[in-house]
Amino acid sequence: MDLYEHQARELFEEHGIVVPRAEVTDSPERAREIARALGGRVVVKAQVKTGGRGKAGGVRLAADPAEAEQAARRILGMDIKGHTVGTVMLAEPCDIGREFYVSYVLDRASGGFLAIASAEGGTEIEEVAARRPEAVARIPVDPVAGVHTATAVRIADAAGLPPQTVDTLVRLWKVLVREDALLVEVNPLVRTVEGRIVALDGKVTLDDNARFRRSRWGDEKPASDSLEARAGAKGLNYVKLDGEVGVIGNGAGLVMSTLDVVAGCGARPANFLDIGGGASARVMADGLSVVLSDPDVKSVLVNVFGGITACDAVADGIVRALDEVRPTKPLVVRLDGNNAARGRALLDARAHPLVEQATTMDGAARRAARLATAAPTAG
Amino acid sequence: MAIYLTKESKVLVQGMTGTEGMKHTRRMLAAGTDVVGGVNPRKAGRTVDFDDRAVPVFGSVREGIESTGADVTVVFVPPAFAKAAVTEASDAGIGLAVVITEGIPVHDSVAFTAHARTRGTRVVGPNCPGLITPGQSNAGIIPPDITKPGRIGLVSKSGTLTYQLMYELRDTGFSTCVGIGGDPVVGTSHVDCLAAFQDDPDTELIVLIGEIGGDAEERAAAYIREHVTKPVVGYIAGFTAPEGRTMGHAGAIVSGSSGTARAKQEALEAAGVRVGSTPTETARHVLAVLDGAAQDGAAQDGAAQDGAQDATQDGARA
Numbered sequence: 128m129d130l131y132e133h134q135a136r137e138l139f140e141e142h143g144i145v146v147p148r149a150e151v152t153d154s155p156e157r158a159r160e161i162a163r164a165l166g167g168r169v170v171v172k173a174q175v176k177t178g179g180r181g182k183a184g185g186v187r188l189a190a191d192p193a194e195a196e197q198a199a200r201r202i203l204g205m206d207i208k209g210h211t212v213g214t215v216m217l218a219e220p221c222d223i224g225r226e227f228y229v230s231y232v233l234d235r236a237s238g239g240f241l242a243i244a245s246a247e248g249g250t251e252i253e254e255v256a257a258r259r260p261e262a263v264a265r266i267p268v269d270p271v272a273g274v275h276t277a278t279a280v281r282i283a284d285a286a287g288l289p290p291q292t293v294d295t296l297v298r299l300w301k302v303l304v305r306e307d308a309l310l311v312e313v314n315p316l317v318r319t320v321e322g323r324i325v326a327l328d329g330k331v332t333l334d335d336n337a338r339f340r341r342s343r344w345g346d347e348k349p350a351s352d353s354l355e356a357r358a359g360a361k362g363l364n365y366v367k368l369d370g371e372v373g374v375i376g377n378g379a380g381l382v383m384s385t386l387d388v389v390a391g392c393g394a395r396p397a398n399f400l401d402i403g404g405g406a407s408a409r410v411m412a413d414g415l416s417v418v419l420s421d422p423d424v425k426s427v428l429v430n431v432f433g434g435i436t437a438c439d440a441v442a443d444g445i446v447r448a449l450d451e452v453r454p455t456k457p458l459v460v461r462l463d464g465n466n467a468a469r470g471r472a473l474l475d476a477r478a479h480p481l482v483e484q485a486t487t488m489d490g491a492a493r494r495a496a497r498l499a500t501a502a503p504t505a506g
Numbered sequence: 507m508a509i510y511l512t513k514e515s516k517v518l519v520q521g522m523t524g525t526e527g528m529k530h531t532r533r534m535l536a537a538g539t540d541v542v543g544g545v546n547p548r549k550a551g552r553t554v555d556f557d558d559r560a561v562p563v564f565g566s567v568r569e570g571i572e573s574t575g576a577d578v579t580v581v582f583v584p585p586a587f588a589k590a591a592v593t594e595a596s597d598a599g600i601g602l603a604v605v606i607t608e609g610i611p612v613h614d615s616v617a618f619t620a621h622a623r624t625r626g627t628r629v630v631g632p633n634c635p636g637l638i639t640p641g642q643s644n645a646g647i648i649p650p651d652i653t654k655p656g657r658i659g660l661v662s663k664s665g666t667l668t669y670q671l672m673y674e675l676r677d678t679g680f681s682t683c684v685g686i687g688g689d690p691v692v693g694t695s696h697v698d699c700l701a702a703f704q705d706d707p708d709t710e711l712i713v714l715i716g717e718i719g720g721d722a723e724e725r726a727a728a729y730i731r732e733h734v735t736k737p738v739v740g741y742i743a744g745f746t747a748p749e750g751r752t753m754g755h756a757g758a759i760v761s762g763s764s765g766t767a768r769a770k771q772e773a774l775e776a777a778g779v780r781v782g783s784t785p786t787e788t789a790r791h792v793l794a795v796l797d798g799a800a801q802d803g804a805a806q807d808g809a810a811q812d813g814a815q816d817a818t819q820d821g822a823r824a
Binding site: 236240335336366378383384387391396401432489 | 585586609610612613615616617619621635647648652662663664666669670673688690691692693715717719720721722725741743744745746747748751753754756757758784785786787
């Protein structure tokens with residue numbers, strides 16, 4: 128889970144990293160008051176979890192509280208790369224002397240963490256990395272030893288950062304460890320003209336697997352997509368996509384593969400839904416009801432290979448859902464593996480006019496794709 | 507001979523007395539696995555009856571090793587306790603720790619895999635189905651009865667895709683199938699398994715299953731080019747996954763332009779790996795390569811094409 132800039136700022140501040148004074152709000156009137164409290168001149172920044180805010184007009188300098196209110200009014204509700212701006216952060220501006228880049232990031236290849244730092248920071252860091260990779264230092268961090276002063280000195284030296292940044296490098300590592308983060312990034316880390324080191328902007332990605340030991344930054348409900356919210360409430364692993372073939376399967380890999388096979392048949396998958404290992408009839412019924420309630424779905428493909436999952440339980444779930452949801456869209460079901468014969472027999476016995484069975488994954492995908500693309504459009 | 511796991515392997519189960527642990531210990535025993543004990547400090551000294559076998563519960567992995575000579579542990583403990591469990595097993599000198607648990611914080615996985623390396627313990631997983639050497643031993647939750655012993659070695663990030671391929675190729679059979687897990691940080695990589703299969707006389711061909719996220723498949727491709735002389739057939743899942751969304755597995759995410767299925771497929775193909783467009787086509791490639799290996803090299807391409815056509819016809823009949 129990515130944090131908003133203002134949440135990252137708050138974490139940095141708690142760990143003793145110097146950040147600009149700032150406050151967040153969703154109201155232009157309140158923005159005016161905050162600007163006044165911060166001394167009048169402020170930067171108004173859209174709070175969205177995507178890059179390129181500045182270019183999209185989501186960051187504005189306001190000379191006084193009236194301008195701050197005006198800027199907030201313009202930015203709130205703005206759409207930045209599909210993200211609607213719900214809040215703005217107002218921060219005191221600072222006089223930048225130099226800009227640096229520092230981050231710690233999970234390195235999947237080594238199974239550890241990397242420190243990445245550059246004396247050429249700022250918004251253009253990706254370009255610097257592409258054009259002059261030697262200007263970006265990448266230093267593996269021993270996950271057991273962590274980052275203490277000696278390591279931080281090494282990182283700063285390698286990147287050509289001034290010695291005053293060492294303290295920030297040590298504290299930033301603490302943020303990573305204490306918060307179970309997969310990424311902590313400060314960009315830019317600035318040296319002001321007065322010589323202070325300030326974390327001007329930050330990005331933090333937290334590990335969803337560590338939710339159980341985190342006391343805050345609770346899960347945000349995906350309010351923008353009610354299908355995902357409904358699926359989430361039922362504990363289903365569901366991702367909404369753009370297509371017309373609803374897909375339900377067991378195991379992340381098999382479901383991803385099923386989406387690909389559907390696409391290979393000339394249709395587009397409407398969703399990813401993994402009912403998991405050992406899924407019960409209840410989970411199957413819940414999944415089917417979510418997928419069938421998607422107005423974009425024209426046909427549904429259920430692709431289950433029973434390893435731990437019993438196919439008769441899956442079939443039982445489908446039969447239950449048929450009674451509860453009363454579908455108006457065709458279903459193609461492919462059951463194989465554990466108890467497949469019993470599962471197929473259950474569906475045969477139910478003999479629902481909208482349900483057909485296929486014996487192979489490729490054949491089932493082809494049939495579901497054909498049903499979806501041949502179906503007349505609603506309305 | 508197989509890799510990592512044989513009928514000689516003596517297996518402990520950490521978390522054996524929990525619901526999942528009980529269910530899968532029973533299955534492992536039924537598959538012929540020599541399960542020599544469970545580990546649970548609060549239930550030490552008891553035994554648990556599995557049908558006709560009474561399995562002792564030890565207070566620690568060390569105690570289990572000392573009493574039984576165990577060299578493998580399968581870990582089912584909940585995410586919050588997994589780091590302690592694997593660390594304890596490594597400190598006790600276990601050779602192989604198979605971590606089934608899903609949902610372990612990444613910082614914990616980083617810590618216990620790093621620690622295990624210093625102790626000489628191989629970690630498979632976390633968030634994996636484990637590994638099976640059909641007909642000999644099963645350490646984890648892979649269904650043992652969907653395939654038979656044979657000449658194919660398989661390494662995969664995905665459990666159900668492993669099962670799918672095991673089933674499609676059940677008449678040919680497998681030396682060992684390793685589910686390395688779908689987390690961003692895992693103890694055993696595709697490359698580790700490729701190296702082991704290359705050295706395993708029982709393995710004639712290697713199936714490599716990957717998915718979006720990270721660059722493990724690209725690294726595997728580089729390794730194959732340099733070090734693997736046995737034929738490798740690949741499959742990659744996630745071509746249609748949108749950027750920035752996690753697809754079920756914590757590690758299955760395309761970030762910007764990195765970690766895409768296309769890049770992985772191209773890297774593998776550039777290393778001479780035949781990559782199937784569906785699991786079924788992948789299985790056909792395997793059969794074609796095995797058939798081709800028995801004949802001359804020129805016959806290979808023709809056999810593969812026949813295979814692809816068969817796959818199409820099969821689908822149309824379904």
